[in-house]
Amino acid sequence: MSVRRIRAALSTLAIAAVAAIGLAPPASAADPTAAGGYVALGDSYSSGVGAGSYLPDSGGCRRSTAAYPYLWQAANSPASFAFVACSGATTSSVASGQLGALGTSTSLVSVTAGGNDVGFADVMQDCVLGSEATCLSSVDAAVGQMNDTLPGSLDALYDGIRARAPQARVVVLGYPRFYQLSGSCIAGLSETERAAINNASDVLNDVIAKRSADAGFAFSSVVDEFTGHELCSGDAWLHSVTVPIDNSYHPKAAGQSGGYLPALRSAV
Numbered sequence: 020m021s022v023r024r025i026r027a028a029l030s031t032l033a034i035a036a037v038a039a040i041g042l043a044p045p046a047s048a049a050d051p052t053a054a055g056g057y058v059a060l061g062d063s064y065s066s067g068v069g070a071g072s073y074l075p076d077s078g079g080c081r082r083s084t085a086a087y088p089y090l091w092q093a094a095n096s097p098a099s100f101a102f103v104a105c106s107g108a109t110t111s112s113v114a115s116g117q118l119g120a121l122g123t124s125t126s127l128v129s130v131t132a133g134g135n136d137v138g139f140a141d142v143m144q145d146c147v148l149g150s151e152a153t154c155l156s157s158v159d160a161a162v163g164q165m166n167d168t169l170p171g172s173l174d175a176l177y178d179g180i181r182a183r184a185p186q187a188r189v190v191v192l193g194y195p196r197f198y199q200l201s202g203s204c205i206a207g208l209s210e211t212e213r214a215a216i217n218n219a220s221d222v223l224n225d226v227i228a229k230r231s232a233d234a235g236f237a238f239s240s241v242v243d244e245f246t247g248h249e250l251c252s253g254d255a256w257l258h259s260v261t262v263p264i265d266n267s268y269h270p271k272a273a274g275q276s277g278g279y280l281p282a283l284r285s286a287v
Contacts, residue, residue, distance in 0.1 A: 055126035056099030058184070059088030060117045064131040064194065064279070065104035069258050069269030080105035081265075085272040087279035088129060091287075097127065106265070109135045110172040114179045121183035128180060128189045129283055133227050136172055137164040142219070143268055146212055147260060154208070158215045165219070165226050173227065177234035190286040191231035191238050192279060193224040195245035195257065197268060202251025207259075213251070239286040244278040 059065055066077070067086025074082045082102050083089065092100040101120035108117070110132045121128065142161050146154035180189055197220065198204075198213035208216075221242075228238040248256035256274030258266045270278060 055097075055124040055186075056101065056122075057088070057092055057095075057097040057127040057129075058101045058120045058125050058187075059086075059092075059104050059129050060113055060120075060180070061104040061129070061131035061192075062108040062113070062135055063104075063106040063265075063269060064134070065129065065192070066102075066106050066108075067104075067270075067275060068106045069266040070272040070275050072272075074102075079107075083272075083275070085275050087275045087283055090276060090280050091129075091283055098124075104131070107135060108132065110169075110176040111136075114176045118179050118183050121180065121187070123184070123186065125184040125187045127287060128184055128187045129192060130176075130180070130189070131192050131194070132176060133165075133169055133173060133223060134194055136169055137161040137223065139268075142216075146208055146216065151209055151212055154212045155215055158212075158219050162219050162222050165222050169223075169226055170230055173230040174234070177230065177236060180236075181234065188287065189231075189234075189236040190283055191227060191236050192282055192286075193227055193238065193240045193242065194220055195241050195249065195270070195274070195278065196220050197250055197257060199247070199249040199252040202249070203253045204251035237286045239282040241278050241282045244281055245274065248274065248278070 063081070065086065065088060066080050067073070067083025067089070068081045070083040070085035072084045074084065082104065088102055088104065103117045103120045105112075105117070113130065113132050138161055142157045145157035196217045198217055200210060200214060200217070224240060224242065228240070231238040245256060248254055250257055250259055256271055256278055258269055258271060260267050
Protein backbone atom coordinates (compact mmCIF):
# COMPACT_ATOMS: atom_id res chain seq x y z
CA MET A 20 0.00 0.00 0.00
CA SER A 21 1.36 3.44 -0.90
CA VAL A 22 2.09 6.10 1.73
CA ARG A 23 -0.76 8.18 0.28
CA ARG A 24 -3.22 5.30 0.70
CA ILE A 25 -2.04 4.60 4.24
CA ARG A 26 -2.60 8.25 5.17
CA ALA A 27 -6.02 8.21 3.56
CA ALA A 28 -6.97 5.06 5.47
CA LEU A 29 -5.79 6.55 8.77
CA SER A 30 -7.74 9.75 8.08
CA THR A 31 -10.88 7.74 7.36
CA LEU A 32 -10.50 5.83 10.63
CA ALA A 33 -9.94 9.06 12.56
CA ILE A 34 -13.05 10.69 11.07
CA ALA A 35 -15.10 7.59 11.86
CA ALA A 36 -13.85 7.60 15.44
CA VAL A 37 -14.72 11.28 15.89
CA ALA A 38 -18.19 10.69 14.43
CA ALA A 39 -18.75 7.74 16.75
CA ILE A 40 -17.74 9.80 19.76
CA GLY A 41 -20.11 12.55 18.67
CA LEU A 42 -23.00 10.12 18.40
CA ALA A 43 -22.38 8.32 21.68
CA PRO A 44 -20.41 10.45 24.16
CA PRO A 45 -19.34 8.78 27.37
CA ALA A 46 -21.32 9.71 30.46
CA SER A 47 -19.69 12.56 32.33
CA ALA A 48 -19.61 12.82 36.10
CA ALA A 49 -20.72 16.44 35.66
CA ASP A 50 -23.86 15.36 33.82
CA PRO A 51 -26.65 15.45 36.47
CA THR A 52 -28.75 12.95 34.51
CA ALA A 53 -25.95 10.41 34.19
CA ALA A 54 -25.31 9.45 37.79
CA GLY A 55 -28.53 9.92 39.71
CA GLY A 56 -31.75 11.77 40.29
CA TYR A 57 -33.17 15.26 40.29
CA VAL A 58 -34.90 16.76 43.32
CA ALA A 59 -36.92 19.99 43.02
CA LEU A 60 -37.22 21.86 46.32
CA GLY A 61 -38.69 25.22 47.17
CA ASP A 62 -41.71 27.46 47.33
CA SER A 63 -44.57 28.35 44.98
CA TYR A 64 -42.24 29.67 42.29
CA SER A 65 -40.86 26.14 41.98
CA SER A 66 -44.11 24.26 42.56
CA GLY A 67 -45.74 26.24 39.75
CA VAL A 68 -48.53 28.19 41.45
CA GLY A 69 -50.15 30.31 38.75
CA ALA A 70 -49.23 27.95 35.91
CA GLY A 71 -52.28 25.66 36.18
CA SER A 72 -52.31 21.91 35.39
CA TYR A 73 -51.75 20.91 39.02
CA LEU A 74 -50.93 17.35 39.91
CA PRO A 75 -53.94 15.78 41.67
CA ASP A 76 -51.86 14.37 44.52
CA SER A 77 -50.09 17.67 45.29
CA GLY A 78 -52.94 19.17 47.31
CA GLY A 79 -52.28 22.63 48.68
CA CYS A 80 -48.69 22.52 47.44
CA ARG A 81 -50.10 23.00 43.92
CA ARG A 82 -47.35 21.32 41.93
CA SER A 83 -47.84 21.95 38.25
CA THR A 84 -46.91 19.93 35.19
CA ALA A 85 -46.17 23.34 33.64
CA ALA A 86 -43.61 24.21 36.33
CA TYR A 87 -39.96 24.34 35.36
CA PRO A 88 -38.89 21.25 37.39
CA TYR A 89 -41.51 19.08 35.70
CA LEU A 90 -40.60 20.46 32.27
CA TRP A 91 -36.88 19.86 32.87
CA GLN A 92 -37.32 16.26 33.92
CA ALA A 93 -39.66 15.56 30.99
CA ALA A 94 -37.00 16.81 28.58
CA ASN A 95 -33.97 15.21 30.26
CA SER A 96 -35.22 11.94 31.82
CA PRO A 97 -33.12 11.87 35.00
CA ALA A 98 -32.68 8.52 36.74
CA SER A 99 -35.29 9.61 39.28
CA PHE A 100 -37.37 12.70 39.94
CA ALA A 101 -38.72 13.98 43.26
CA PHE A 102 -40.92 17.07 42.96
CA VAL A 103 -41.46 18.26 46.53
CA ALA A 104 -41.63 22.07 46.17
CA CYS A 105 -44.68 23.48 47.93
CA SER A 106 -46.70 26.68 47.90
CA GLY A 107 -46.04 28.85 50.93
CA ALA A 108 -42.73 27.21 51.81
CA THR A 109 -40.11 29.13 53.76
CA THR A 110 -36.45 28.28 54.21
CA SER A 111 -37.29 26.52 57.48
CA SER A 112 -40.22 24.52 56.08
CA VAL A 113 -38.12 23.45 53.09
CA ALA A 114 -35.45 22.32 55.55
CA SER A 115 -37.87 20.47 57.81
CA GLY A 116 -40.30 19.06 55.25
CA GLN A 117 -38.57 18.60 51.89
CA LEU A 118 -34.96 17.53 52.42
CA GLY A 119 -35.96 13.92 53.01
CA ALA A 120 -36.17 13.56 49.23
CA LEU A 121 -32.41 14.09 48.96
CA GLY A 122 -29.80 11.35 49.12
CA THR A 123 -26.26 10.42 48.23
CA SER A 124 -27.41 9.43 44.73
CA THR A 125 -29.01 12.82 44.07
CA SER A 126 -27.15 14.49 41.21
CA LEU A 127 -29.17 17.68 40.69
CA VAL A 128 -31.12 19.90 43.09
CA SER A 129 -33.05 23.07 42.27
CA VAL A 130 -34.52 25.40 44.86
CA THR A 131 -36.30 28.73 45.27
CA ALA A 132 -36.68 29.98 48.83
CA GLY A 133 -36.57 33.26 50.71
CA GLY A 134 -39.53 35.24 49.43
CA ASN A 135 -41.93 33.92 52.06
CA ASP A 136 -39.37 34.45 54.83
CA VAL A 137 -39.59 38.20 54.30
CA GLY A 138 -43.39 38.32 54.03
CA PHE A 139 -43.68 38.75 50.27
CA ALA A 140 -47.43 38.14 50.22
CA ASP A 141 -48.07 40.61 53.04
CA VAL A 142 -45.97 43.27 51.31
CA MET A 143 -47.97 42.96 48.11
CA GLN A 144 -51.23 43.06 50.06
CA ASP A 145 -50.13 46.24 51.83
CA CYS A 146 -49.19 47.82 48.52
CA VAL A 147 -52.40 46.86 46.72
CA LEU A 148 -54.79 47.72 49.55
CA GLY A 149 -52.94 50.45 51.44
CA SER A 150 -51.58 53.90 50.80
CA GLU A 151 -48.28 54.63 49.11
CA ALA A 152 -46.75 55.36 52.51
CA THR A 153 -47.98 52.01 53.85
CA CYS A 154 -46.58 50.21 50.83
CA LEU A 155 -43.15 51.83 51.07
CA SER A 156 -42.96 51.15 54.81
CA SER A 157 -43.83 47.48 54.24
CA VAL A 158 -41.22 47.19 51.49
CA ASP A 159 -38.58 48.78 53.71
CA ALA A 160 -39.36 46.33 56.53
CA ALA A 161 -38.99 43.41 54.15
CA VAL A 162 -35.65 44.73 52.88
CA GLY A 163 -34.52 44.97 56.50
CA GLN A 164 -35.32 41.29 56.99
CA MET A 165 -33.47 40.42 53.78
CA ASN A 166 -30.33 42.02 55.12
CA ASP A 167 -30.63 41.02 58.78
CA THR A 168 -32.22 37.60 59.23
CA LEU A 169 -32.54 35.98 55.81
CA PRO A 170 -28.81 35.27 55.30
CA GLY A 171 -28.67 33.02 58.36
CA SER A 172 -31.85 31.22 57.33
CA LEU A 173 -30.47 30.58 53.85
CA ASP A 174 -27.17 29.34 55.29
CA ALA A 175 -29.02 26.82 57.46
CA LEU A 176 -31.05 25.56 54.50
CA TYR A 177 -28.04 25.29 52.20
CA ASP A 178 -26.04 23.46 54.88
CA GLY A 179 -28.89 20.95 55.14
CA ILE A 180 -29.01 20.43 51.38
CA ARG A 181 -25.28 19.83 51.16
CA ALA A 182 -25.30 17.42 54.10
CA ARG A 183 -28.07 15.32 52.52
CA ALA A 184 -26.84 15.47 48.91
CA PRO A 185 -23.05 15.84 49.10
CA GLN A 186 -22.42 15.02 45.43
CA ALA A 187 -25.27 17.02 43.86
CA ARG A 188 -25.06 20.08 41.68
CA VAL A 189 -27.33 22.56 43.45
CA VAL A 190 -28.94 25.34 41.43
CA VAL A 191 -30.54 28.18 43.41
CA LEU A 192 -32.92 30.25 41.31
CA GLY A 193 -33.90 33.83 42.02
CA TYR A 194 -37.08 35.85 41.60
CA PRO A 195 -38.17 38.15 38.75
CA ARG A 196 -38.62 41.87 38.93
CA PHE A 197 -42.37 42.44 38.92
CA TYR A 198 -42.78 45.67 36.99
CA GLN A 199 -41.63 47.33 33.82
CA LEU A 200 -41.30 50.95 34.86
CA SER A 201 -42.89 53.59 32.63
CA GLY A 202 -44.81 50.71 31.11
CA SER A 203 -48.34 50.24 29.85
CA CYS A 204 -50.18 50.22 33.21
CA ILE A 205 -52.39 53.26 33.66
CA ALA A 206 -53.87 52.27 37.03
CA GLY A 207 -52.90 50.43 40.17
CA LEU A 208 -49.69 51.11 42.05
CA SER A 209 -47.72 54.31 41.61
CA GLU A 210 -44.39 54.32 39.81
CA THR A 211 -42.75 54.99 43.18
CA GLU A 212 -44.30 51.84 44.62
CA ARG A 213 -43.38 49.78 41.59
CA ALA A 214 -39.79 50.99 41.70
CA ALA A 215 -39.56 50.17 45.42
CA ILE A 216 -40.88 46.64 44.84
CA ASN A 217 -38.41 46.10 42.00
CA ASN A 218 -35.58 47.33 44.20
CA ALA A 219 -36.62 44.93 46.95
CA SER A 220 -36.56 42.08 44.44
CA ASP A 221 -33.01 43.07 43.46
CA VAL A 222 -31.93 43.10 47.11
CA LEU A 223 -33.51 39.69 47.67
CA ASN A 224 -31.73 38.25 44.65
CA ASP A 225 -28.42 39.76 45.74
CA VAL A 226 -28.69 38.20 49.20
CA ILE A 227 -29.63 34.80 47.78
CA ALA A 228 -26.82 34.97 45.20
CA LYS A 229 -24.24 35.77 47.89
CA ARG A 230 -25.34 33.03 50.27
CA SER A 231 -25.59 30.42 47.52
CA ALA A 232 -22.11 31.31 46.24
CA ASP A 233 -20.68 30.98 49.74
CA ALA A 234 -22.31 27.55 49.97
CA GLY A 235 -20.68 26.51 46.71
CA PHE A 236 -23.98 26.42 44.84
CA ALA A 237 -24.84 27.86 41.43
CA PHE A 238 -27.14 30.88 41.44
CA SER A 239 -29.26 31.49 38.34
CA SER A 240 -31.11 34.78 38.04
CA VAL A 241 -34.35 34.94 36.09
CA VAL A 242 -34.34 38.74 35.73
CA ASP A 243 -32.96 38.72 32.20
CA GLU A 244 -35.41 36.05 31.07
CA PHE A 245 -38.37 38.04 32.42
CA THR A 246 -37.18 41.40 31.04
CA GLY A 247 -39.85 42.54 28.60
CA HIS A 248 -42.38 40.26 30.25
CA GLU A 249 -42.93 42.02 33.57
CA LEU A 250 -46.24 43.48 34.66
CA CYS A 251 -46.98 46.65 32.65
CA SER A 252 -44.94 45.34 29.72
CA GLY A 253 -47.94 44.44 27.57
CA ASP A 254 -46.74 40.82 27.44
CA ALA A 255 -46.60 39.83 31.08
CA TRP A 256 -45.45 36.37 32.14
CA LEU A 257 -46.66 37.18 35.66
CA HIS A 258 -50.16 37.37 37.05
CA SER A 259 -51.28 40.67 38.51
CA VAL A 260 -54.04 40.63 41.15
CA THR A 261 -56.19 37.64 40.27
CA VAL A 262 -59.04 35.45 41.42
CA PRO A 263 -58.11 33.05 42.95
CA ILE A 264 -55.89 35.39 44.88
CA ASP A 265 -53.15 32.76 45.30
CA ASN A 266 -52.12 33.15 41.66
CA SER A 267 -51.36 36.85 42.12
CA TYR A 268 -47.75 37.86 41.38
CA HIS A 269 -46.77 34.35 40.35
CA PRO A 270 -45.45 33.22 36.95
CA LYS A 271 -47.89 32.05 34.34
CA ALA A 272 -47.10 28.89 32.38
CA ALA A 273 -45.17 31.10 29.92
CA GLY A 274 -43.05 32.41 32.79
CA GLN A 275 -42.18 28.89 33.86
CA SER A 276 -41.28 27.67 30.36
CA GLY A 277 -39.79 30.91 29.03
CA GLY A 278 -38.24 32.26 32.23
CA TYR A 279 -37.42 29.65 34.85
CA LEU A 280 -36.73 26.66 32.61
CA PRO A 281 -34.00 28.43 30.55
CA ALA A 282 -32.49 29.76 33.80
CA LEU A 283 -32.21 26.23 35.15
CA ARG A 284 -30.82 24.89 31.88
CA SER A 285 -28.13 27.57 31.79
CA ALA A 286 -26.89 26.56 35.24
CA VAL A 287 -27.03 22.79 34.88
